[in-house]
Amino acid sequence: MIVADLPEKELARRLAGAGLRVRTGPVVTEIRSRMPKVAQGIALHYADHPLEEPGGFADFHVRLAPPRNIRRWLQPQVTFQFDGAPPFLPLPADQAFPILEWGLNWCVSAHCHQYLVLHAAVVERSGRALILPAPPGSGKSTLCAGLVSRGWRLLSDELALIDPLTAHIMPLPRPISLKNASIEVIRRFSPDAVLGPTVRDTLKGSVAHVKAPVDSVRRAAEPARPRWIVMPRYQAGAPANLERLPKGRAFMQLVDSAFNYNLHGRKGFETLAQVIDAADCYEFAYGDLEEAVKLYDRLATSA
Amino acid sequence: MIVARPDPVSIALRDPRALPGWTLAQWEALIRQARRANLISRLAVLLDEQGLLDDVPAAPRAHLEAARVVSQAQAEAVRREVAYIGKALARTGVDIVLLKGAAYLFAGLPAARGRVFSDVDILVPEAAIPEVEAALMLHGWATTHHDPYDQRYYRRWMHELPPMLHVTRQTVLDVHHAIVPTTARLKPDSAKLLAASRPVEGDSRLRILAPPDMVLHSAAHLFLNEDLTGGLRDIADLDSLLRHFGQDAGFWQALAARARELDLARPLYYALRYATRILDTPVPAQALQAAETDRPPAWLRRLMDGLFLRALRPAHVSAADRFTALARRALYVRAHWLRMPPLLLAYHLTIKAFRKEQESPS
Numbered sequence: 001m002i003v004a005d006l007p008e009k010e011l012a013r014r015l016a017g018a019g020l021r022v023r024t025g026p027v028v029t030e031i032r033s034r035m036p037k038v039a040q041g042i043a044l045h046y047a048d049h050p051l052e053e054p055g056g057f058a059d060f061h062v063r064l065a066p067p068r069n070i071r072r073w074l075q076p077q078v079t080f081q082f083d084g085a086p087p088f089l090p091l092p093a094d095q096a097f098p099i100l101e102w103g104l105n106w107c108v109s110a111h112c113h114q115y116l117v118l119h120a121a122v123v124e125r126s127g128r129a130l131i132l133p134a135p136p137g138s139g140k141s142t143l144c145a146g147l148v149s150r151g152w153r154l155l156s157d158e159l160a161l162i163d164p165l166t167a168h169i170m171p172l173p174r175p176i177s178l179k180n181a182s183i184e185v186i187r188r189f190s191p192d193a194v195l196g197p198t199v200r201d202t203l204k205g206s207v208a209h210v211k212a213p214v215d216s217v218r219r220a221a222e223p224a225r226p227r228w229i230v231m232p233r234y235q236a237g238a239p240a241n242l243e244r245l246p247k248g249r250a251f252m253q254l255v256d257s258a259f260n261y262n263l264h265g266r267k268g269f270e271t272l273a274q275v276i277d278a279a280d281c282y283e284f285a286y287g288d289l290e291e292a293v294k295l296y297d298r299l300a301t302s303a
Numbered sequence: 304m305i306v307a308r309p310d311p312v313s314i315a316l317r318d319p320r321a322l323p324g325w326t327l328a329q330w331e332a333l334i335r336q337a338r339r340a341n342l343i344s345r346l347a348v349l350l351d352e353q354g355l356l357d358d359v360p361a362a363p364r365a366h367l368e369a370a371r372v373v374s375q376a377q378a379e380a381v382r383r384e385v386a387y388i389g390k391a392l393a394r395t396g397v398d399i400v401l402l403k404g405a406a407y408l409f410a411g412l413p414a415a416r417g418r419v420f421s422d423v424d425i426l427v428p429e430a431a432i433p434e435v436e437a438a439l440m441l442h443g444w445a446t447t448h449h450d451p452y453d454q455r456y457y458r459r460w461m462h463e464l465p466p467m468l469h470v471t472r473q474t475v476l477d478v479h480h481a482i483v484p485t486t487a488r489l490k491p492d493s494a495k496l497l498a499a500s501r502p503v504e505g506d507s508r509l510r511i512l513a514p515p516d517m518v519l520h521s522a523a524h525l526f527l528n529e530d531l532t533g534g535l536r537d538i539a540d541l542d543s544l545l546r547h548f549g550q551d552a553g554f555w556q557a558l559a560a561r562a563r564e565l566d567l568a569r570p571l572y573y574a575l576r577y578a579t580r581i582l583d584t585p586v587p588a589q590a591l592q593a594a595e596t597d598r599p600p601a602w603l604r605r606l607m608d609g610l611f612l613r614a615l616r617p618a619h620v621s622a623a624d625r626f627t628a629l630a631r632r633a634l635y636v637r638a639h640w641l642r643m644p645p646l647l648l649a650y651h652l653t654i655k656a657f658r659k660e661q662e663s664p665s
Contacts, residue, residue: 004658026365028362054328055326055327055328056327056328056331057327057328057330057331057360057361057362058331059362059365059366061335083335083619083620084619084620100601111366111369112365112367112369113367113369113372114368114372149477167493236601260372262376263372263376264376264380265374265375265376273362
């Protein structure tokens with residue numbers, strides 16, 4: 001059973017009541033909320049995700065609700081609660097869906113230390129993963145959304161979950177978060193992409209989410225092995241240019257992008273070394289998404 | 304009115320051997336409570352010691368493994384940190400007595416296995432405090448509370464320096480000269496603790512408290528603590544220490560005698576009462592009886608049961624009733640009451656109340 005199998009009313013009823021248990025890759029989250037924006041966001045972005053029945057095991061329990069303070073009468077707010085306690089401050093209520101997404105990322109990055117977790121987008125072709133670790137503003141999500149709309153499978157837009165035993169990457173398919181100008185870029189680039197409403201004035205500017213493709217969600221149990229590591233950098237007007245990155249430097253950049261490298265000690269070092277050994281490492285400047293996506297097409301078919 | 308039904312996390316700690324037979328729903332309740340109580344990694348180790356980790360269903364096992372990664376990394380970090388502290392203090396010639404988690408770790412005690420560690424705590428003679436603080440500052444530790452009131456609060460009334468933060472490693476060190484606040488009603492003599500301390504095996508300058516003193520410190524810390532949201536972890540520490548040291552025939556008598564000598568008989572009474580109630584800690588009947596002589600009167604005992612048996616449950620909604628929040632607040636006040644004489648307490652709370660207002664205008 002998937003989220004889309006639930007009639008709208010039943011979805012809202014579960015969210016308001018015992019909670020909706022949604023599976024995203026290896027993680028099951030019980031989500032509770034009475035806020036219509038949350039129900040709408042889930043109905044749109046998680047339509048294809050499997051539902052787990054109560055009585056099973058949920059990894060995380062989250063709730064989105066207005067905080068109990070006097071401000072709610074003046075300026076409605078929303079709090080993300082993690083099993084009864086809020087890890088962050090409340091935000092304006094119209095940001096309910098973005099805060100759910102940030103909160104779900106936090107749940108994984110703060111707890112799933114059975115994996116080595118990198119802040120990176122990951123996409124896949126023929127079992128081979130392209131890892132895009134990058135700081136915000138580098139055009140990582142834009143590139144990820146572009147690739148995903150042209151045949152690459154989405155593993156994750158934010159979190160690369162590396163299994164320390166195999167050095168393979170576990171998918172965590174969830175919506176791709178686009179910011180500011182990228183929203184228009186993707187609308188034009190792939191008119192078929194399903195975009196949610198644009199939420200303005202968040203901490204990250206305007207934010208809109210792209211729904212993960214059905215195929216990526218259905219194949220969420222299929223890991224992929226690292227093949228390419230690319231550090232993208234968007235630069236207006238720049239021609240798409242892949243440049244080899246020495247493996248030592250690539251290693252250090254992966255360390256910088258990791259949430260929990262320090263926790264894994266020697267095993268963490270060995271896992272990252274395995275990833276680096278298996279992958280070609282590049283720096284990538286691009287100014288045009290069309291050109292960039294074509295370049296990765298060639299990369300995938302030639303290698 | 305007294306909470307009788309044990310929580311999943313206490314049941315699991317008492318007998319991890321039953322865990323592989325639990326349903327997924329039971330596991331879910333357990334992981335949620337254990338996460339709040341900082342005890343997931345402890346459960347992982349207990350299961351592993353029984354060879355049962357592989358029998359746990361994959362979904363909850365992932366949480367056990369993740370928590371174990373964290374506690375192993377923290378144990379490594381504590382080892383490194385203690386080495387740095389040892390180096391920083393080498394030239395002072397002051398003996399360093401490790402307390403709590405760091406002590407369990409360096410003593411190789413079962414209580415360290417799967418424990419979550421945070422700051423490092425050390426005990427040094429009060430006379431050596433200026434020298435120790437200066438040496439630490441030379442090596443990169445800086446004081447944290449810059450408010451003059453806080454500085455005075457720690458230095459005049461507390462049993463420790465304001466927490467010291469290492470500026471590059473961002474680790475926190477608590478330097479104690481006693482195990483309860485200077486202003487507290489109970490007056491355990493630090494000189495006696497230091498005199499009975501013993502060297503860590505394989506290290507000439509690191510020391511740990513004697514076994515009874517280790518238990519008494521854990522008890523004093525827990526039962527004078529203002530915030531018991533992590534209290535179950537401390538009960539698990541006490542449980543582990545008592546199980547381990549209790550195997551030695553002379554331990555229980557030494558513990559009772561030492562409690563009286565250090566003015567810590569009441570905290571020991573509570574420690575034994577609640578460790579046995581909550582985690583079924585095996586305490587010989589004689590030892591329980593010996594502690595009874597220091598028990599509070601019946602009315603107070605009933606009140607304390609009502610408070611502690613609530614506050615020592617995991618800080619999770621599944622382990623709370625309508626009196627839990629009240630119990631936690633009452634114990635907060637009690638801890639302050641025991642830590643300071645009434646006038647000083649009134650002064651301190653007044654200052655804190657005004658400051659809170661300044662800090663949070665909403």
